[in-house]
Amino acid sequence: MSTTSSPDIPRVAAVIVAGGSGRRFGGPVRKQYLSIGGQPVLLRAILPFLRHPRIERVVVVLPAEDVEPPPAWLQGMGIVLAAGGAERGDSVRAGLALVADCDRVLIHDGARPFIDRDTIDRVLEAEGGAIAAVPVTDTIKQVDESGAITGTPDRARLWQAQTPQGFPCAAILHAYDRAAADGFAATDDAALFERYAGPVRVVMGSPRNLKVTRPEDVAVAEAIAAELDRG
Ligand SMILES: Nc1ccn([C@@H]2O[C@H](COP(=O)(O)OP(=O)(O)OP(=O)(O)O)[C@@H](O)[C@H]2O)c(=O)n1
Numbered sequence: 415m416s417t418t419s420s421p422d423i424p425r426v427a428a429v430i431v432a433g434g435s436g437r438r439f440g441g442p443v444r445k446q447y448l449s450i451g452g453q454p455v456l457l458r459a460i461l462p463f464l465r466h467p468r469i470e471r472v473v474v475v476l477p478a479e480d481v482e483p484p485p486a487w488l489q490g491m492g493i494v495l496a497a498g499g500a501e502r503g504d505s506v507r508a509g510l511a512l513v514a515d516c517d518r519v520l521i522h523d524g525a526r527p528f529i530d531r532d533t534i535d536r537v538l539e540a541e542g543g544a545i546a547a548v549p550v551t552d553t554i555k556q557v558d559e560s561g562a563i564t565g566t567p568d569r570a571r572l573w574q575a576q577t578p579q580g581f582p583c584a585a586i587l588h589a590y591d592r593a594a595a596d597g598f599a600a601t602d603d604a605a606l607f608e609r610y611a612g613p614v615r616v617v618m619g620s621p622r623n624l625k626v627t628r629p630e631d632v633a634v635a636e637a638i639a640a641e642l643d644r645g
């Protein structure tokens with residue numbers, strides 16, 4: 415992270431959340447540590463931020479039991495470690511506490527190993543709240559508890575949220591504080607920002623920006639890694 419600090423250049427940080435237990439993934443190895451194409455998922459997710467010239471601090475949030483000592487391959491990389499919490503939002507908040515002095519923060523899932531520089535740039539350069547997302551390609555159905563279809567939203571207006579999700583630091587911290595006070599939680603950071611801080615826009619993400627969630631995702635991840643590592 416070789417960044418030039420200047421009063422008129424926004425200070426940018428990244429918070430990579432990898433504090434989850436991977437219930438849907440299962441198996442003996444936490445999915446964020448799983449080797450894909452010879453590299454841990456989390457290392458692949460971290461490196462593009464660590465190598466970005468505009469990002470001056472990278473905070474990685476791990477399961478509390480993995481912080482001291484962290485996995486050997488995480489040591490000596492110049493990253494700041496934090497202990498995660500019970501839910502994703504708790505882990506995000508733990509990471510945000512370590513970037514309060516920055517101007518903009520990009521929050522990224524450690525389970526998304528194939529984040530590309532162009533997507534990071536789009537989220538970083540946006541004003542205000544901005545998230546990586548892709549237009550949905552399947553028709554989405556709204557269903558009730560019995561599985562009966564209750565609606566078919568207009569697909570033209572539907573995008574699938576990814577990460578990174580970027581925000582002004584002070585505003586996202588405020589949103590998380592307000593959400594904690596209200597007992598409000600959501601599955602992504604943008605939902606809190608929309609509710610407590612202001613509008614969020616989508617910027618184009620990538621179909622390769624897969625979140626490793628279930629065992630079936632491994633074969634897809636291996637294929638993407640093979641394609642990307644071939645260069
Ligand atoms: N308490 C948590 C829960 C999730 N995450 C992180 O948030 C990202 C997206 O979460 P998800 O894919 O749901 O991971 P898990 O919560 O580990 O998976 P599951 O829901 O299947 O348990 C992952 O990088 C995960 O490590 C986190 O830092 N802290």
Ligand SMILES: C[C@](O)(CO)[C@H](O)COP(=O)(O)O
Nearest residue numbers: 502523575576577601602625
């Ligand atoms: C933040 C996110 O990756 C956007 O799609 C997603 O909401 C995370 O969900 P998870 O259940 O915590 O994996």
